[in-house]
Amino acid sequence: EINDLSEKLVDKYNEREKEFENKASQLNASTTKVRSQLISERKSHCESQRELEAKYTAKIKSLKSNIKTLKREATLAQKASSADKVQILSLEVKVRELEGKLEDLKPDLMFHDFDVMGGMIEEPAQINGSGTNSSDPKEIDSLRLELERANEDLNSKNYTIECMEKGIEASDSIYKRELDIRSSERLKLMEENSSLKDQLVLKKDNKVDTPPPPMNDSSQLGPEGTPSAFNHPSHIISVSGAEAVSLPETAPIVTSPLRNGGIHGKKVTNISYTKNI
Template sequence: MDYSDQCYFAKTDDIFFLPLASIISQSSTGSAYEQELEKKLYTTLSSKAEINDLCEKLLAKNSEYSEREEDIGNKISQLIASTAKVRFQLISERKSHSKSQHELEAKYTAEIQSLKSEIKTLKRKATLTQKASSIDKDTILSLEAKVRELEDKSSDPKEIDSLRLELERVKEDFNSKNHEIECMEKARDRSDT
């Protein structure tokens, strides 16, 4: 069938082909009607060509948008994969950090307990040393009194020298214990802070 002398009209989804001659033969006014009909036909065909051009442009744009959408989809997939990787690393680091923190806490807790025990021991030693120092002080005072008494009563230089040596030894022992007490108190003060 030759469609060169036909035109077609689209109505919804159906296409109707009408012979141009049958349209022209139906007109009562002849050439004026024919010219008007040709003009409308030309306008319709021009509009159809414009619509086809627009349709092609829209299809091209749609294709471009589809490519962009696919590209964005790929980027989203990459971001999701990267996010999952970073999340996994973060969880691993948190677990490692938590384990290290627990180990450090256990270590420092043990050290603190050890230091507390050592502080208690030093406090006991300091108390005992202070008591011993108090006894030594009383002994020193007693020996000094005996030395003076013997000096007044006795003229035996050997006995006086012997008492003086014992007095010196007790004083040195007393000074040594006082120094030890001072050191313990300093150590205790440092551990309290």
């Protein structure tokens, strides 16, 4: 009976050891699976982050190029506007001179018309003392044409300046709009990157390795962590005037299977001693 009890205890221990090994292998497999999933998720996150950075870098380069182009156009427009303003000032001076000449010729023209109509016959040269060439109608017409051309040129330059100023304003508005769009896209990319990082952290927190289960069930352990079968009172059997006592201290000392490789295939028999009366 003692041998049977010992064999049962050893078999039970071997079963518990096999169960523990199975649970440990399952835990290792699940841990490996979780780690591989984390590695793949990290790789995908890094790839998506690189794609976002490449996309963002390309947009930044495009925006910088647009900014340089707009600045160059604005500088050229300002230079052209300054040159046109100088030319406009010179044209205004010329227009004033022509208007002054025209005002000086108006009295000569008035007396010339009166002479043609049969009134007082008096030479225009005697009135203004400037000679006959100054009161020539052809010269007056040429001055008028020159004045009209100067006014037309002045109006054209003013219109050109207005168009250039409108173009500069449109370029500035386009630049500001593009800058706002790029800023919003940058904020969106930063939010997406932050959300991806948060998701990765949550997955790491949800897939933390669980602690390995205990080798023996607590319901089957004694107060000192030994199997409950070893905690029962000693069995005393009388055989031929002698007492055969099975004591807990005579049970086989089994070390941890993780330290000494277990006791697979070993069978402990005849574990008892006799006490003579």
